[in-house]
Amino acid sequence: MRLRTRSIALEVRPSHKAKLVGILVNLRGGRSRGREGEPGYYPDVLARLPTCHFLSLCVFESADYDPTLVIEANYDGDSGPFWACLQHLVGDELREALRCCKRPLDHSGKLYDSITEPGSRRDPAPFLECHVMRPKAFFHGNRGMPRDRILAEASLANAVQDRLGNGEAGRDKTAEELREGLRTELMPKFPWLAEKPKPRIPLGETALDWLKLAAALFLFLHLCLVPGAVIAGLIGDGKHALLLGAASVAMWAVFNKFRKPLEGVSTTRPGLLLSRLVSNAHIVLAVLAALFLFSWPIVAAGNVLALDLEWSAAWKNSARQLGWGIGWLMLFILPGLLVWMRYLERHDSSQEAPQTDPVMLRQMVELEDWIPQNHMASVVSLRPNIPRRLVAYVGTLLIHLALRAAVRDGYLGSMRTIHCAHWAFINNGSRMLFLSNFDLSWEAYFDDFIEKAHEGVTAIWGGSVGFPPTTMLIEDGAAHGRAFKRWARHSMSPTRFWVSAYPDLTVDQIERNNRIANGLCARRLSPKAANAWAGDL
Amino acid sequence: MSPCQEHVLRSGPGKFKQWVIGRLRAALPAIFALLRAVWPIAKIGKTHLVSLHDDVREVMLTDCAFEVPYGTKLKVLMEGQTVFVGMRDSPGYRSQLDRLQSLARKGDMERLAAAAQERAEEIVSAAEGELEVVDTLFRTVTFDVLEEYFGVTPPREGDMRVWSTRMFEYQFLASDKSLKDEILQLAPSLLRHIEDIIQGRLANGDDSEDDYLGRALAKQRENAQDWDDLFIRTMLSALMIGGPPQPPMVLPQAIEQLLRRPGALATAHEAATKGDEELVFGHIFEALRFDPISPILPRKATRDYIIAEGTRRAHKVSKGDTVVVAIQSAMSDPRRIPAPKEFIPTRQHWEYMHFGLGLHECFGRHINRAIFPAICMPLLRRKNLRRAEGPGGHLSFKGLFPAELKVRFDR
Incomplete structure (x- = not known):
């Protein structure tokens, strides 16, 4: 079951x-079991949502937009x-x-009316389904x-722990x-x-993941081959070589001039992107x-x-065109795109000390750290220019496909604290929503981001208004630890209602239980x- | 088939017609699946058939636009008196319902369940390894227990089982001339019988409050205006028509479905052996999802209305049109029901619509909830429950009424 x-987002x-905030708060207060106000543990909710892993409802507030209700659901099936x-x-x-x-001003307006009119008894589910977003x-x-399976294995692990007690039970036995x-x-x-x-x-799922990644990369790179191939069809090889x-x-001269970070921006070793490309040259080739x-065959x-x-001539001609296409891709188009990006990065504004509403901050902090898990909800505006948006859209898609294909063990970089996290674009793609269910405290979570996964985070959030200054798409940015945390807090809203199906389990514990x-x-x-196996006991 | 059984049910349609009804019944899941996919709100003439879960709920919950069409026949049965079962939401409806609900007492359901289980155990124990369940078990226990609970004793002349079943058939299923003629005789008989019981209790000074009638008479002593004899008689008559005929229809269908699924029958046996009545009830309800007592329910549009407004399948219904909601389809709609083809006895209550929904949700649902598992548990507890050999081992019908099902078990 997937x-x-x-x-x-409404x-x-x-x-x-x-x-609305009152409705969501009452939802929490009226259903809490255990410690008063404790979020994340609602047995009655979980019994009636038998496939739910995590569910959250929050209201985003900002001076830049009207309040937004966000419902997040992670479920099986x-x-x-x-x-x-x-x-x-x-x-x-x-x-x-x-x-x-x-x-809503779209086709769902009538549905909205029929569900919300006084005395209506029509189910709200069809309206919610009209507005469900698939994460990017x-x-x-x-x-x-x-x-x-998570709950059954947790129960088994507890039973194993009970049998073993203080370890005396298995002292004289081999592991087997x-x-x-x-x-x-x-x-x-x-x-x-x-x-x-x-x-x-x-x-089959693994094969499909790799196929999707390969197809997306192929489409992107294949389109980049077009300029070189077209020029190859127009001029001879000699002139083409001179032009290229x-x-x-x-x-490359312009690229070399602009590629280094501006003064005061650099936080990491400069040239990270290039050094990554060089060290992975075999993969690039x-x-x-x-x-x-x-x-x-396509060309x-x-x-x-x-x-x-004729086909024989076509094979020969297309090989020549592709060769030139790859030459232009590597020597001109990719550096050109990076130069364009560097130009934007050098002129981007970033917010060093964004103001967070102290009341909201207090509410957020009050709701955190009740259980080993926490929830984070953030909305940021995307920078308005087209290339930045394109990088955000295409980059998010490629990062998603790469994560699905390559990450099988739950480790994001070297961190393994995320249960379910996702990014989605809202308001016609002008804002990016981030929702995450993670282990440990928010501070520790962001420390992990900054130390272990700042490149990926920078790639995804780099196109957002006010994000700390970036260099070459993946450098700096989130590595500006304090500025990044301040910016992230500023973008967050308190999670008014949040449910976890296994509030006492961390990602690591679930994996350990699975191995047992x-x-x-x-x-x-x-x-x-x-x-x-015995090492896990 | 026992002579009694022959007596309770009318002679069914001809063999061919009965065969067609049986085939149609078996084909309903496939027909509904097709309708959900290609024609979710089908219109034929002035009749609209609604098959999607969302739309069925919408029609059933929107009682301000769709009323139940039971009022006219109920007036025939009640000699012109109105009963909440056929009424729109109104102060009169609320008043009747509230008064009737006020007769229920804490502990009633436990008492009913215990009585039903004891009576069922007697019957199953007395059977020597083979039992016809429709009449001998389900009908006998239901009438015995509910007659006592409502305080409506059997008539000296006539048979309450025949009266109730016939009038139930007339009210909800059929309206042929021979049945109408019979009803014109039976309905007054039932009403007179109940009036006699009331007068008898009043004359005897019987002030016990063990049954509905006793409690109603106690209320009458406090408030004669709201609890006059006519009201008490009408309500008791409605209860006797709507209540006892149902379990002998429902439970044989549930047992038949369990017999078709050895895995489900085994878990039902295990639950019954452990005395887990909630899980036994889960098995019965889930079995009925595959063959409900009523796959469809009728409604009448009281005003122009658009079903599924705001969706691509939005469909206009004009005032006076008949809307048929396919509850069997709604309970098998994979858009809303998880794994509808699987037998899952632990489903959530909203996944079922056996008791209807909204304003006219079955009044007797709590009674049925109590007695369904209680009647079935003594049977399901028996080891090696299986079909009897021969045609009697498969549930047969007379029209839409289950007629006979013989089972065997180890003694």
Whole structure:
């Protein structure tokens, strides 16, 4: 069962903001169990949302835009049944909350009217579904783990812990003897130990992830080959070589002049992007070779159709065009794009000390650190120029595809504290929404970002208004630790209602529980594997 | 088929017609799936068939635009008196409902469940490994228990089971001439019988409050205006028509569905053995999702209305049109119901519409909730519950009424 991440953003009538906040707060207060006001633990909610991992509702407030209601949901399986469960859980409150929102100006206006008119009993789920957004990028720390499996394995791990007690029980046994003993003892209570665990990420899904990444990269790079290939069709090789040489020397001269960070901006080793490219030269070459091979038949077919060439001549001609295309790509287009980006970066404004409303800040802090997990909700405006937007849109997509394909173990860089996080564009793509469910405190989470994953974070958020100054797309930016934290806090709003299905479990614990469960499911383990398994106990 | 059984149900349609009804019933899930996909709100003449979960809920919850069409027949049955079952939302409706609800007492359901289970256990124990369940078990227990609970004792002349079942059939299912003629005889008989019981209790000075009638008479002593004999008689008559005929229709269908699913039958047996009545009820309700007592319910539009307004399937219904809501389809709609093809006895209550929805949600739902598992548990507890050999081992119908189902079990 696949974990889905979805969000809904609806503009709120400013006059109804206080009422809406009241509805969301009552939702929390009326349902809290355990410590008064404790967010994240609502057994009654979780029982009636049986596929939900995390659910949050918050109202964003800013001087730049009218309040915005955001509903975030992370759940297993199909969407329709989830929204139905939600409406049966808090349908009346949802209807009241929608009454505080602006009537949509699009096709859903009539639906909105019929749901919010006085005395209406129509379900709000169809309206919510009209406004559901698929995230542009998302990350799941425990990928491939449905909620039921996480909870079942946590229960098993607790049972194992109870059996082992203070460790005396397994003192004189080998790891395999200990494992077999526990397996036999726990089998009646956990009959699923007799079954082979399902693969968390099926082979088909893995193949599809890589295919999507390859297709996106291919499309982008293939389009970049067009200028070189067109010029190759217009002029001869000699003149072409002279033109490319002159253009690339000029471009590289400009690039060299602009590539270094401005004074006071540099926080990391300059030239990070270039050094990454050089150290991964073999990958770059492999990508170019693949690009050539996959583009060749396409360009050859184009030659046959457009120039009426024989296939033998078309293959030869297209190889020449592709060669020039790759030359222009590497020597002129990519440096050109970076120069353009550097020009923008040098003229971008950034906000060193954004003002955060002290009341909001206090509310945020009050809601944090009740349990080992926390929630963060942020909305930022994107810089208004087209190239910046394009980089934000395309970059987010490519980062998402790369994360899906390459990150299988929950580690983002060297951090593994994120359960579910996602980015989505709202208000016609003019703002970027970020919602995250993570372990530890907000401060620790951002310290991790700054120290371990600032390049990716800079790539995604670099196009946002007020973000700390960046260099070459991925350098600096988030590495300006204090400025980045101030900017992020400024963009956040308190999460008024938040539910976690497993509030006591960290990403690491879930992975550990999974290893324990998988070990106990196995009929036999080699001594080495058994020792590794016992290391988790 | 027992002689009694022959007596309670009218002779059904011809063999061919019964076969067609059976095939149609079996094909309903596929028909509804097709409608949901290609024609979610079908219109034929002045009748609209609604099949999506969202739209079914919308129609059933919007009682200000869609009323139940039961009022006319109820007046025939009640000699012109109105009953909340056929009324629109109004002070009169609320008043009747409130008065009737005020008769229920804390602990009633536990008492009913205990009585039903005890009676069912007697019958199942007395059977020697083979039992016809429709009449011998379900109808007998239901009438015995509910007659006592409502305070409506069996008539000396006539058979309450026949009266109730016939009038239920007339009210909700059929209106052929022979049935109408029969109803014109039976309806006054039931009303007179209840009037006699009331007068008898008043004459005897019986002030016990163990049953609905006793409690209603107690209320009468406090407030004669709201609790006059006519009101008490009409309400008790409505309860006897709407209540007891249902379990003998519903429960055989549930058992038939369980017998078709050995896995589900095994878990139902386990739940019954452990005394987990909630899980047994879950099995019954889930089984009924595959073959509900009523796959469709009728409504009448009281004003022009657009169903699913604001969506691409928005559909106008004119005042006076008939709207048929396919609750079986709504309970199998994968757009809203998780894994609708799977048998999951632990589903959430909103996934079911067996008791209807909104203003006219079944008045007897709490009673049914209590007695369904109680009647079935003694049977489901038996080891190796299976179909009897021969045609009797498969549920047969007379028209839309379950007629016979024989099961065997280890003693």
